[in-house]
Amino acid sequence: MKVPKVFNIGPVHSALLFSVAGFSATAIAQSDSAAVEEITIIGRQEFIEKEFTAQRAGANVDAAKLMNQVPGGAAANNGPLTGQIQYRGMFGPRINVRVDGMLIHGGGPNWMAPPLHHIPAGLMEELVVEQGIASISSGGGIGGAATALWKKPDYNTDDGWKFTGDTEAGYGTVDSGSSLSGVLGTSSDTQRLYVVGSSDSGDNYESARGEVAATQYERDVYGAGYGFRVGQHEFDIDVHKIATEDTGTPSLPMDIDWFETEVWNASYSTMINNIGFQARVYGSTIDHGMSNSLLRPTPDFSSLPLPPFVDDDKRRVLTDSDETGFKLSLDWELAGGSAIVGVESKDAEHNATVYDPDFAPFFVNNFADSEVESLAWFAQWSSLITNRWYVEGGVRVAQVDMNTGNVDAFPAQLVDMNPAMWPMGTPPRAVWMLREGFNNSDRTQDDDITDWVLKTRYQATDSLVVEVGVAQKNRVPMYQERYLWIPLEANAGIGDGNNYVGNPQLRPEESTQFELGFDWEVGDFYLSPRFYRRNVDDYIQGVPATNMAVIGVSANANGDPTPLIFANTEAEFTGADVTFGFRISDNWRFEGVASTVEGRRKDVDDYLYRVNPDNARLAVFYEAGDYALKLEQVLTAEQDEISATNTLDPTNGNNSFTPTDGYALTNVYLNWAYDANFTISLGAENLFDEDYVDHLSGFNRVIGSIVPRGSRMFGQGRNFFGRLQYRW
Secondary structure: OOOOOOEOOOOOOOEEEEEEOOOOHHHHHOHHHOOOEEEEEEOOOOOOOEEEOOOOOOOOOOHHHHHHHOOOEEEEEOOOOOEEEEEOOEEHHHOEEEEOOEEOOOEOOOOOEOHHHHOOHHHEEEEEEEOOOOOHHHOOOOOOEEEEEEOOOOOOOOOOOEEEEEEEEEEEOOOOEEEEEEEEEEEOOOEEEEEEEEEEEEOOOEEOOEEOOOOOEEEEEEEEEEEEEEOOEEEEEEEEEEEEEEEOOOOOOOEEEEEEEEEEEEEEEEEEOOEEEEEEEEEEEEEEEEEOOOOOOOOOOOOOOOHHHOOOOOOEEEEEEEEEEEEEEEEEEEOOEEEEEEEEEEEEEEEEEEEOOOOOOOEEEEEEEEEEEEEEEEEEEEEEOOOOEEEEEEEEEEEEEEEOOOOOEHHHHHHHHOHHHOOOOOHHHHHHHHHHHHHOOOOOEEEEEEEEEEEEEEEEEOOEEEEEEEEEEEEOOOHHHHHOOOOEOOOOOOOOOOOEEOOOOOOOEEEEEEEEEEEEEEOOEEEEEEEEEEEEEEEEEEEEOOOHHHHHHHHHHOOOOOOEEEEEEEEEEEEEEEEEEEEOOOOEEEEEEEEEEEEEEOOOOEEOOOOOOOEEEEEEEEEEOOEEEEEEEEEEOOEOOOOHHHHOOHHHOOOOOOOEOOEEEEEEEEEEEOOOOEEEEEEEEOOOOOOOEOOOOOEOOOOOOOOOOOOEOEOOOOEEEEEEEEEO
16 A cells, blocks of 8 residues: 555645546556555545545546446436436535536536536546535535546646647447547646647447437537746636537437537635635536437327427427636634635526427427526634544535526417416416416525534544544525426436426425544555435425426326426435455455445435445456556445335336346456557456446436336446547
């Protein structure tokens, strides 16, 4: 094992982090550390440093899949570029996911472009996941914190300017997927200028049973950045454009027609009289189109005697969102420790409208000028109070204001034009009633929330560290959960096949969490288990709708006679995860990761939806000179803790209120550092072409696919892959 050391990045915060990235040529050239990314203690403590191995598999282009290698982590997939981070049973908006410090709350109302969609794996330097209870300085979110960082060239440590590059090309057989990416830059000791670009594309993937429809993808990314540093001043700015086209999301009712996304991000840091100052401002503009007839057969949900509902029901949705934010912070030495105080804000506006390409008058405003404005103040103090005892405490106070405009729909306008023609009991009248009730309601919501965290780590012996933490964190409802006025599947990618309606009166979730952890290292062996329990008051969950207008519209026009309405419930999460490993010899070592979590409703006897089953990853590594070999076995248990609320609903086409079987996948990875610049990666995933179902996939919505409609998605079959990386 490596000699413990401290990565002191200043008095910002102290927390255990997982750094998740791919094999690097540098790491392979140094045989003792081949393919190893470290879990590091950031701050001032000198406790045990462990090794953690993570690898960007094959030609994988979805950065969210790296979470599968994090203890307690997983990826909830609705499509090849639509993976959402899951951590310890929570996913989606409950996780604080940032891209270089930016908060991007999903592209579109159904999160077809979750936060990590906006950074391709080939252009990502690393994904850092904070273990357990996230520090207050990391920001909000009740389910954990993760940050993805773009690749950027380093400043030149010598005189003059240098030209650098980081390029790679990959290919995978399971979907004929190809990936090209590059970062080209020039830098001096005070300035750096760079451009980035990538192109990812693939066909429908093959499962062990055959080709899975509506799983193709295409995404192009390009951008530029500039940075300078003079003395203690450092400034960076970058802009990126993400263009996604013709990409499947089979667990959602539509596929991606296009995304046109522009993001910009600027940061500045300095030291003034031993006080650190950091500032970041950023923004994003997302235009998005989706279609239910682009990559899949058009569904026929209704035979109402209205033009939009006769024969097949083609639909297009056009959405846009604008988001801006900033974060300012000061940090300094205080009372033998490190203090940080700051303020963070984010404003966003979202719109979404449904159209019928075959009947121009038809439209439905999903969301009209839905605004979310947040402002948060935070303070944190941490200290290594003795050479064996570390403590951390923090408080975050936030105010979130939400509102939305009036909505409308073509069926409601029919009633406006001729009320007598559409009396009570007709579908247009039901839509009219929903519109009138929504527009005449008080939709303004102001929420004040307070988060706090207390953590301590104690070096009990030379080989054992004990960590204890407790926290209370809150989550304000999304605009979808409050303002979805008509029953549709526009719910941030829940992917359960149900129609939902919002509830403007929802209260924020309040999560209370307890954590107990141990880091034990003896010789060449290490073991790091974590145990946790989280109670969530006012947990936001869909429950059966009782409004007859909602039920009528959902059944007659939108194909689901049993829609759900977002409501405050009670929930709890209990689980454990562990990393462990040992060195077998100079060239061989063994590592493992295992996780278990149970998510339950407390107000009724039911489990929570889409919670990761018990799982383990066991790997043997062989490292010699320029070569690194990894043999991995992925073990996933049966998941029989199924949410009846979300999945026991045969009337909407679901047939998956049954356990998902356990499975075992075998993966092989080989890396060869041809020289200090050129690396070749080869391997096979699911080597034996196992037929399996990923419990965290949503339910298939595509008619005519090899996956029955309403069944969970089949897992990917055997994938042979290769990747070339050249750095200079």
